Amino acid sequence: MMYTKKWSRREFLKITGLAALSAGLGLWSACSRSARRPNILLIMADDMGFSDIGCYGSEIHTPNLDWLAERGLRFTQFYNAARCCPTRASLLTGLYPHQAGMGGMVSTTNPPGPYQGYLNDQCVTIAEVLGEGGYTTLMSGKWHVGEEQPHWPTDRGFDRYFGLISGAANYFDISRTKRPDITRQMALDGEPYTPPEEGFYMTDAFTDHAVQFLNEHDREESSPFFLYLAYTAPHWPLHAWPEDIARYEGDYRTGWSALRKQRYDRLIEMGIIEDHWALSPPDAEVEPWSSVEDVELMDLKMAVYAAQIDRMDQGIGKVLDTLRAQDELDNTLVMFLSDNGGCHEENVSDRANMNIPPGGEDSYTSYGRPWANASNTPFRLYKHWVHEGGIATPLIAYRPGVIRQQGEFTDQVGHIIDLMATCCDVAGVKYPGKYQGREITPPEGKSLVPIFRGETRDGHDAIFWEHMGNKAIRQGTWKLVSTSAGEWELYDMDRDRSELNNLANQSPEKVNELVVLYQRWAQRCGVNQKPV
Numbered sequence: 001m002m003y004t005k006k007w008s009r010r011e012f013l014k015i016t017g018l019a020a021l022s023a024g025l026g027l028w029s030a031c032s033r034s035a036r037r038p039n040i041l042l043i044m045a046d047d048m049g050f051s052d053i054g055c056y057g058s059e060i061h062t063p064n065l066d067w068l069a070e071r072g073l074r075f076t077q078f079y080n081a082a083r084c085c086p087t088r089a090s091l092l093t094g095l096y097p098h099q100a101g102m103g104g105m106v107s108t109t110n111p112p113g114p115y116q117g118y119l120n121d122q123c124v125t126i127a128e129v130l131g132e133g134g135y136t137t138l139m140s141g142k143w144h145v146g147e148e149q150p151h152w153p154t155d156r157g158f159d160r161y162f163g164l165i166s167g168a169a170n171y172f173d174i175s176r177t178k179r180p181d182i183t184r185q186m187a188l189d190g191e192p193y194t195p196p197e198e199g200f201y202m203t204d205a206f207t208d209h210a211v212q213f214l215n216e217h218d219r220e221e222s223s224p225f226f227l228y229l230a231y232t233a234p235h236w237p238l239h240a241w242p243e244d245i246a247r248y249e250g251d252y253r254t255g256w257s258a259l260r261k262q263r264y265d266r267l268i269e270m271g272i273i274e275d276h277w278a279l280s281p282p283d284a285e286v287e288p289w290s291s292v293e294d295v296e297l298m299d300l301k302m303a304v305y306a307a308q309i310d311r312m313d314q315g316i317g318k319v320l321d322t323l324r325a326q327d328e329l330d331n332t333l334v335m336f337l338s339d340n341g342g343c344h345e346e347n348v349s350d351r352a353n354m355n356i357p358p359g360g361e362d363s364y365t366s367y368g369r370p371w372a373n374a375s376n377t378p379f380r381l382y383k384h385w386v387h388e389g390g391i392a393t394p395l396i397a398y399r400p401g402v403i404r405q406q407g408e409f410t411d412q413v414g415h416i417i418d419l420m421a422t423c424c425d426v427a428g429v430k431y432p433g434k435y436q437g438r439e440i441t442p443p444e445g446k447s448l449v450p451i452f453r454g455e456t457r458d459g460h461d462a463i464f465w466e467h468m469g470n471k472a473i474r475q476g477t478w479k480l481v482s483t484s485a486g487e488w489e490l491y492d493m494d495r496d497r498s499e500l501n502n503l504a505n506q507s508p509e510k511v512n513e514l515v516v517l518y519q520r521w522a523q524r525c526g527v528n529q530k531p532v
Contacts, residue, residue: 038399038426039332040130040226041323042419043316044091045309046084046142046235047383049342049375052309056394057266057377059259060306061247064317065396068334070407072398073452076272077493078414079474080340082390082467083383084167085117087339087416088145088230092156093123094420094431094443096464098525103466106147106167114526118146119156124435126423127157130226133429136217139163140210141230147185154190160216162188162209164202164232171202171232171239172361201241203233203308207315211322218326226423229319234308236348236366238358244307245300245359252302255289256370257282259302263377271409273378273497280380280389280498286370297357301367302374304358333426334398335419341390342375344368344382378498386465386472387481387499397452404454412456413474415463417445425449462514464521466528473518480514488515 051057055069081087081097089095089102097103098114100123107117119125127137139153141163146152153161165185170176174184174195186193195205210229217225252259264279292298316336323329349364356363372382376389383390395414397403424431425447432440450457462475469484477494490504490511491497504511522528 037224037428039224039328040423040426041332041334042228043336044230045312045338046232047340047343048234048338050379050392051263051267051377052375053394056272057263057270060309062313064313064320065336068398069396072396072406073403074409075395075414076409076411078393078395079391080393080416082340082386082465084339085144086467089119090416091419092125094417094445095123095441096444096525098527099441102145106144108148118151121438122441124432124440125156126226126420128435129424129431130427130429131157133427134223135427136221136223136225138213138225139228141206142232152187152190160189160213163206168235170237170361172200176361203231203311203315206231207318210319214322231312233312234305237364238301238304238367240304240307240311240359244310245303248303248306252299253295256374257289259374260377277378277497278500279378280500283369283373286373301358302371305367330400336396338393340383342372342382344372380499384468385483386467386470388497391465399452403452410451412451413459414448418448421445421447422449462517473514475514478510480511
């Protein structure tokens with residue numbers, strides 16, 4: 001009796017859909033791996049500031065990211081959504097966070113709506129869209145857009161998953177996380193995962209599983225892949241391997257003000273910022289370095305933070321080496337960015353850990369406001385706010401044969417909502433109007449591919465933010481912004497991206513015009529339908 005395989009819908013799409021779409025693009029070849037549609041590797045850092053990697057002005061050793069930058073394109077005016085959960089929701093769905101149910105942070109108790117705390121049924125993820133279009137969908141790292149099933153990655157389109165379902169944890173031993181309000185759930189595919197008691201370090205584990213998934217895909221699949229690699233580094237707690245910390249100890253004894261000036265000068269020299277954008281004044285709540293009593297401790301905090309970024313970059317290098325060995329790197333779009341600016345949060349532990357030096361698993365602390373002020377050079381404020389220090393992120397894009405101006409910069413404005421449209425464009429996949437019988441909210445983003453090609457993109461009429469009552473709109477060179485307790489401020493981003501010269505009183509008509517646009521957007525997206 002002849003055996004006939006019964007193809008699943010996913011398997012059928014991976015063969016027929018891939019062939020049809022690729023044939024339409026003139027790319028299909030049954031015997032050539034390189035003729036496949038491009039793979040997509042999307043890498044996200046956690047709580048990393050604008051100037052924290054070498055190719056964006058940092059002293060931290062990031063040779064693999066620098067390699068991508070030298071052969072790719074760096075964006076100087078790309079934006080995230082100010083905090084981990086909203087940014088991840090926008091990245092995955094191509095919508096503003098509120099439209100996806102993630103206007104605030106994760107929750108299991110909020111009522112359904114824009115702030116419910118997990119991805120809703122009116123959105124689709126990149127994994128769901130690309131999976132329907134024939135891609136194998138992989139994820140390793142931090143999820144943080146739904147902490148209970150059925151809101152895990154494998155419930156939202158990922159074929160394989162390893163990582164941290166929640167938002168932060170002890171890097172060496174998640175059972176020792178010292179915050180009662182933070183869950184410590186890890187998962188492998190759709191099942192809870194308990195790390196080994198010895199030799200575990202979360203950043204390395206994310207890298208290792210990403211490499212494992214790529215190797216398994218290389219052996220078993222003929223489809224292109226989408227890999228979302230979402231590191232928790234350098235999010236607190238300050239945990240790193242001793243050999244990585246040793247590389248930086250002593251480097252920060254000149255203090256945070258000196259570091260800000262050094263990075264500012266490098267950013268200008270590299271052409272990432274304009275020399276007429278002044279370095280923002282030191283945060284008023286940051287004490288002068290000359291008043292610091294424990295210089296050794298403060299130096300160690302920044303050294304551990306740098307070590308976390310260094311180890312992440314080492315992991316990225318391992319992933320790139322895997323793709324090189326598979327002869328897939330030149331057929332892969334690689335994008336790297338951060339979910340928000342540097343983190344000012346100080347009280348991240350209980351008292352039992354407060355006097356333990358950072359670095360090892362017994363400690364549980366952050367690097368604090370002073371060093372975060374340096375991470376966000378030259379901008380004001382931090383993660384959580386929507387001034388530039390909270391929302392400006394590096395974006396590196398690497399794609400041989402597509403990115404025309406390798407090693408160059410673009411000042412065209414982009415937003416995290418653009419990544420869904422970019423992935424669909426690159427994959428040749430259409431964003432659906434319906435998914436599994438449900439009506440889906442139309443996407444808000446626009447593809448970055450024209451920018452990759454050196455063209456001037458037809459950009460957004462305006463882009464918007466709201467998080468915890470902090471709100472902003474950017475329209476062209478104008479930005480209107482306020483803190484949750486403050487008045488509207490107006491800035492000319494061409495002349496003053498450091499947001500130092502408030503023009504609100506000089507241009508009340510422009511303020512009123514932008515306020516109207518913001519209010520229309522807020523009403524459309526359900527902003528502030530829940531009290532902050």
